[in-house]
Amino acid sequence: MEGEEVVKEFKVQAVCGFGVGSSTLLKMKLDQAFRHHGVAASVFAGDVGSSTSTECDVIFTSRELAEFLTPKAKCPVIVIDSFVNKAEIEAKVLQFVKEYGA
Amino acid sequence: MRIRKENLRICREPMNPKEALLVIGQLLLDCGSIKPQYVEDIFRSYEQFGPYFVIAPSIALAHAQPSESVLADDIALVICKTPVSFGSHNDPVRLLFGLCSRESHQHIENLAELASILADDEVVQALANAEDIDALYVLLSDTGAGG
Numbered sequence: 219m220e221g222e223e224v225v226k227e228f229k230v231q232a233v234c235g236f237g238v239g240s241s242t243l244l245k246m247k248l249d250q251a252f253r254h255h256g257v258a259a260s261v262f263a264g265d266v267g268s269s270t271s272t273e274c275d276v277i278f279t280s281r282e283l284a285e286f287l288t289p290k291a292k293c294p295v296i297v298i299d300s301f302v303n304k305a306e307i308e309a310k311v312l313q314f315v316k317e318y319g320a
Numbered sequence: 321m322r323i324r325k326e327n328l329r330i331c332r333e334p335m336n337p338k339e340a341l342l343v344i345g346q347l348l349l350d351c352g353s354i355k356p357q358y359v360e361d362i363f364r365s366y367e368q369f370g371p372y373f374v375i376a377p378s379i380a381l382a383h384a385q386p387s388e389s390v391l392a393d394d395i396a397l398v399i400c401k402t403p404v405s406f407g408s409h410n411d412p413v414r415l416l417f418g419l420c421s422r423e424s425h426q427h428i429e430n431l432a433e434l435a436s437i438l439a440d441d442e443v444v445q446a447l448a449n450a451e452d453i454d455a456l457y458v459l460l461s462d463t464g465a466g467g
Binding site: 234235236237238239240243244246247265266279280281282283286299300301302303304 | 365368369371372373375376377381383384385409434439
């Protein structure tokens with residue numbers, strides 16, 4: 219089983235109010251987490267207003283913004299309680315990959 | 321991106337969320353990094369989206385979008401000796417950061433340094449426990465974010 223297998227790259231959106239502050243911080247942490255688990259992902263930051271009309275496989279965001287996004291999103295919305303907690307972010311990334319990967 | 325000494329403040333009075341946001345906004349104003357409109361933008365964000373900017377236990381990162389209200393890229397920090405409740409699961413807040421950038425991509429560099437500091441709980445505790453600006457500045461310098 220070598221060679222030709224197509225590796226799926228997840229499109230991952232980190233969302234905050236404006237797509238420039240905490241979402242950028244979360245984006246960096248998500249980049250690290252996906253890389254750490256060897257999962258291909260392109261992670262980008264988005265703002266709460268436009269994020270649900272941007273195509274992606276999953277949204278990571280804060281608890282407060284998830285309330286806005288979940289009813290509108292066409293993809294899973296995953297809540298991150300602490301944007302600096304590596305263990306939480308890695309666990310939730312792994313959970314997502316298990317559920318939706320391959 | 322370095323946090324300058326004049327961008328640090330230690331606040332001992334009890335504050336409600338609006339008062340706390342006003343303190344961090346005023347600090348960025350005093351630094352000459354924003355126009356008053358940016359503080360209004362921070363308020364509006366809080367009213368609209370709630371306390372989502374309380375991004376980790378004890379830590380808030382107040383900011384609005386890059387706009388012409390931002391005069392210089394900057395980071396300020398208020399240590400809240402009386403922790404502030406914003407209505408977040410990460411309450412109460414002891415470290416209140418204020419962030420402003422002229423360009424979106426500039427945030428990445430600024431935040432990369434900040435994130436590396438805040439990931440260390442001992443550092444967060446030490447910053448929150450700093451009793452004066454000098455001690456706070458030394459702590460930040462030790463982490464590489466001051467100076």
